[in-house]
Amino acid sequence: MRLERIYLQNFTNYASQDCMFGENINVFQGENAQGKSNFLDAIYYLSRACSYRHNKDKELMRWEQPYFRIKAIVSQKNEKHTITLTYHEGKKTVLLDETPLQSLDQLAGTFLTVIFSPEDLALVKGSPDHRRKFLDDELIQTDRQYARELYRYKKIIQQRNHVLKTMRQRYEEDDLLQVYDDQLAVCGLFILQRRLAILDKLNPLAAKAHDQLTDGKEKLSLRYLCNLPGDVCGLTEKDYLKALQERRQEDVNRGYSTLGPHRDDLELTIDGHSAKTYGSQGQQRTVALSLKMAEADYIQFHEGEYPVLLLDDVLSELDGTRRESLLRLVNQNIQTFITCTDAEDMRSQTLHFEEFIIKDGKII
Amino acid sequence: MQNVKAIDNLIRQLSKLPGIGPKTAQRLAYRILFMSEESVRQMADALIEVKETIVECEICHNLTDIQPCALCRDVFRSDDILCVLEEPKDVLSIERSGKFKGRYHVLHGSISPMENIGPKDLRIDQLVRRIETGHFKEVILATNPSVEGEATSMYIARLLKGKVDHISRLAHGLPIGGELEYADELTLGYALEGRKDF
Ligand SMILES: Nc1ncnc2c1ncn2[C@@H]1O[C@H](COP(=O)(O)OP(=O)(O)OP(=O)(O)O)[C@@H](O)[C@H]1O
Ligand SMILES: [Mg+2]
Ligand SMILES: [Zn+2]
Numbered sequence: 001m002r003l004e005r006i007y008l009q010n011f012t013n014y015a016s017q018d019c020m021f022g023e024n025i026n027v028f029q030g031e032n033a034q035g036k037s038n039f040l041d042a043i044y045y046l047s048r049a050c051s052y053r054h055n056k057d058k059e060l061m062r063w064e065q066p067y068f069r070i071k072a073i074v075s076q077k078n079e080k081h082t083i084t085l086t087y088h089e090g091k092k093t094v095l096l097d098e099t100p101l102q103s104l105d106q107l108a109g110t111f112l113t114v115i116f117s118p119e120d121l122a123l124v125k126g127s128p129d130h131r132r133k134f135l136d137d138e139l140i141q142t143d144r145q146y147a148r149e150l151y152r153y154k155k156i157i158q159q160r161n162h163v164l165k166t167m168r169q170r171y172e173e174d175d176l177l178q179v180y181d182d183q184l185a186v187c188g189l190f191i192l193q194r195r196l197a198i199l200d201k202l203n204p205l206a207a208k209a210h211d212q213l214t215d216g217k218e219k220l221s222l223r224y225l226c227n228l229p230g231d232v233c234g235l236t237e238k239d240y241l242k243a244l245q246e247r248r249q250e251d252v253n254r255g256y257s258t259l260g261p262h263r264d265d266l267e268l269t270i271d272g273h274s275a276k277t278y279g280s281q282g283q284q285r286t287v288a289l290s291l292k293m294a295e296a297d298y299i300q301f302h303e304g305e306y307p308v309l310l311l312d313d314v315l316s317e318l319d320g321t322r323r324e325s326l327l328r329l330v331n332q333n334i335q336t337f338i339t340c341t342d343a344e345d346m347r348s349q350t351l352h353f354e355e356f357i358i359k360d361g362k363i364i
Numbered sequence: 365m366q367n368v369k370a371i372d373n374l375i376r377q378l379s380k381l382p383g384i385g386p387k388t389a390q391r392l393a394y395r396i397l398f399m400s401e402e403s404v405r406q407m408a409d410a411l412i413e414v415k416e417t418i419v420e421c422e423i424c425h426n427l428t429d430i431q432p433c434a435l436c437r438d439v440f441r442s443d444d445i446l447c448v449l450e451e452p453k454d455v456l457s458i459e460r461s462g463k464f465k466g467r468y469h470v471l472h473g474s475i476s477p478m479e480n481i482g483p484k485d486l487r488i489d490q491l492v493r494r495i496e497t498g499h500f501k502e503v504i505l506a507t508n509p510s511v512e513g514e515a516t517s518m519y520i521a522r523l524l525k526g527k528v529d530h531i532s533r534l535a536h537g538l539p540i541g542g543e544l545e546y547a548d549e550l551t552l553g554y555a556l557e558g559r560k561d562f
Contacts, residue, residue, distance in 0.1 A: 155511040162477035176475070176483065179518040183511065 001112055001308050002075045002335050003043060009069040010062040012038040013361035022354035025327070025336050029343045030358035036339035039358065040115065040310045042070050043337060046083055047113040047308075049092060049104045057087050074111045077305055081110060105147075112141060112299055112307035116292040116314055123291055124275050124284040128265035135195050135266065138202075138295055142302045146194050153187045156180055157257050165255045177248070184260060185240040191261045196232060199224050199266075201301065202294045209293035210270075213286050213325045218270050220290055225265040285317050293329065309336040315345050327351055371397065423494070425470040425487045427452045435468060442466045444501045448491065448520065450474050450508055458506065463556045466504075469494065474512040475519060483519060491520065495527050502530040504559055509534075521562045532559040 003021055008014040013035045028036045037053070041060070044052045054060055061068045067088035074081055084095040094101045101107060122130045139146040160180040163173060203222045210220035226232040228243050247259045268275040268287055275287045292309075300306045309330055315323050315338065323345060330336040331351060340346070343355055356363050371393055379389035396404060420426070421433035428434070435441065435455070445466030449455060450473060458464050471486040495503065505520060507513035521531050534555045 152511050156515075159477050159511065159515065166477065166480075175522055176477075176515075176519060179515050179522070182518060183515060 001305055003046070003072060003111070003308055003337075004075055004080070005073045006042065006046075007069075007071040008039075008042055009067075009071075010065040011042050011068045011070055012060055012062060014038065014042075015062060015361060017361070017363060019356070019363055021335070021337075023335060024331060024333075025338065025351070025353035027343050027346060027353050027355050028337065028339045028358050029341070029355060030339075031341060034358045035361045036358050037117070037312050038361075040117075040312050040337055040339060043308065043310060044113050044115055045070055045085065046072050046074070047111045049085060049094065049107055052115050052117065053119070057092065058090070061087065072111075076110065083107070083111060108141065108144075109303070112303065113310055114292055114296045114299070114307045115310040115312065116289055117310075117312035118317070120288045120292065121285060123288045124268060124279065128263070131266035131268075132262075132264060134291060134295075135198060135202075138298060139194055139198055142299065143194065146191075149187055149190050149194075153184075153191050153262070156183045156187060157260070157262055160184070161256045164251055164257065181241060181244045184244065184257075185237045188260045189235065189237055189240055192226065192228075192232065192235065192264075195261065195264075196224055198298070202291075202298055205297040205301075206290050206294035209297070209329070210286065210290035212329055213290060213293075213322055215321055215325060218283070218286075220275075220287060221269045221272075222291075223267040223269070225267050226261075227259060227263050282317070282319060282322070285314075286322055289314065289318075289326065296334065306334045309334050311336060311338045313339055315340050424468045425472065425490065426455050426468060440465075443499060445504065446495070446498075446500045446502070447504045447506050448517075449506050450513060450516070454506070458556070461556060466502075467500075471507070471516065474507055474510070474516040476512045486516070488520060488523070492523055492527070495524055500528055502532065503528050504532050504534065504556070505562070506534045506556075517562075531562040533562055534559055 002023060005018070005020045007019075008017045010016075028039055030036050041051050041053060045060070051057070051060055067086060069084065069086045071084045072082065074083060081097055082095070084098075086093050086095075092104065094104060094107050096107065096110060123134055136146075136150060140150065160177065163176050163180065199222060206222055207220050210218060224232065228235060228240065230239060230243075243259060251258055268291075270279060270283060270287065275284055279287065296307055296309055311330075314326070318326065327346070338346075338353075346353060358364075374393045374396065375386070375389045378384055378392050379386055384392070396407070399407075417429045418427050419429075419431060421428045421431065421436055423432045423436045426433050426435065430437075442465055445464075446469055447458060447464055447466055448469045448471065449458070450471055452470055452472075455468050455470065458468075469487070469491050471488065471491070473481055473486050475481060475483055475486065494500075503524060505517035507517045517533055521533075524531055
């Protein structure tokens with residue numbers, strides 16, 4: 001995947017900005033608060049029609065402006081496409097090659113990005129939902145059926161929790177809970193199996209990336225922590241139902257569903273020790289980065305092409321050796337956008353990159 | 365303008381309708397304002413008339429202007445087979461497929477505890493009684509293929525177990541998460557023919 005050209009109108013602090021990019025490493029350099037991260041956000045927005053740091057699209061409109069637009073030429077396996085995303089009066093519209101799309105998810109797969117930003121440290125340090133979301137994101141991007149089943153799964157859990165919470169007194173409670181259990185067993189097992197399958201692929205990729213980033217000094221390993229009893233690999237619908245049955249009373253007491261993939265976690269270890277508990281700041285950051293590199297590799301494996309890599313403020317957090325390894329890693333046919341306040345660190349390497357100086361919402 | 369109050373009121377009334385936001389309501393209100401008095405009267409009468417004449421059929425709970433409804437009265441339809449649906453509009457969809465000649469039962473919704481809709485809020489008790497007192501050999505549960513629609517069918521299937529020989533579910537030629545209303549006639553026809561035992 002390549003982003004060849006982008007045109008921003010009223011996007012965050014950009015009034016109007018047209019820009020063309022290099023095939024490999026592109027560096028956005030500038031002082032704090034000039035719009036470097038905003039630019040990455042615009043590129044990210046092209047891939048998923050949502051921001052990586054704002055929940056509300058309206059926050060992306062330049063202050064006092066009634067709309068924003070991002071227009072881009074991207075190439076996918078050497079085929080060029082234009083994507084135009086417009087947000088106006090609370091509505092998002094997408095044109096793909098000048099043709100309007102009926103729904104936003106038709107955009108999926110046209111332009112793929114993987115982002116790494118300081119907040120991604122939560123992948124290692126944060127609560128389990130960050131790690132579940134990491135797995136789910138990859139699956140959603142590459143597997144439509146998963147996206148659908150995950151949506152269903154969340155819905156079933158919501159409905160079931162409502163029964164547990166509010167309908168406790170009603171006599172049909174048991175029959176209704178049984179119905180949701182039956183639905184969960186099918187849907188939950190599907191989610192579980194797909195997650196285990198993708199983890200099998202991600203594990204060696206993450207280990208390889210981590211090995212390269214740390215110059216062979218650390219061994220990273222991922223393990224799925226399933227809260228259903230027994231061996232996850234051989235789990236059947238029947239086992240699943242039985243486990244729900246056994247947990248029924250506790251669920252009723254607590255008023256929510258305590259069992260299933262919505263409560264699972266991913267264990268990350270460096271040389272056998274939990275990265276969350278024992279990792280240093282730099283180690284944790286490197287682990288998060290390795291996971292993102294594994295995600296990029298997985299997309300390459302799945303789609304036959306690397307996604308575009310967006311690295312926000314990564315360099316300043318890594319030591320010289322890790323920084324060098326990272327740049328070596330991305331410098332193999334992955335179009336990468338890196339933000340930094342000072343490109344000096346990069347110039348010291350014998351590395352070719354395009355440089356863009358960003359100042360107050362403009363590329364100068 | 366003097367009478368803005370009346371216009372505001374009309375806008376408020378119109379925006380009670382699903383899919384009508386304040387802007388659309390305003391546009392409609394002005395449209396109505398500039399229609400001839402006769403057309404407006406006809407429209408108002410039509411509104412009152414549906415409310416006064418349309419009732420729920422006491423047998424199948426479809427909407428009707430005669431009691432019981434035409435479909436329940438039709439002697440050429442089979443009393444062996446019953447098709448259970450979420451909404452009155454779904455009856456029209458199945459009728460359009462032309463593949464079904466049995467009776468209908470309309471639930472008026474699907475079970476959704478999140479929205480405070482439990483089994484008691486639907487015409488499920490009436491369905492059970494109808495099965496117990498009738499002579500149906502097969503019940504087709506043709507709820508939407510959404511989480512709620514499926515849960516409703518599964519719940520009903522549990523209640524009807526042992527009370528009727530066959531309980532079947534529409535085969536999923538239907539788009540997942542979709543609604544019967546949007547399924548085309550051909551897909552619905554296939555779905556009816558390829559229905560599966562529960
Ligand atoms: N909707 C908006 N309209 C106008 N300006 C905005 C909008 N949203 C954000 N900004 C401004 O954009 C500026 C740049 O933000 P951005 O996060 O891109 O900076 P940055 O260059 O990445 O800085 P840092 O090096 O500190 O990370 C902020 O100062 C913010 O006030
Ligand atoms: Mg920034
Ligand atoms: Zn009737």
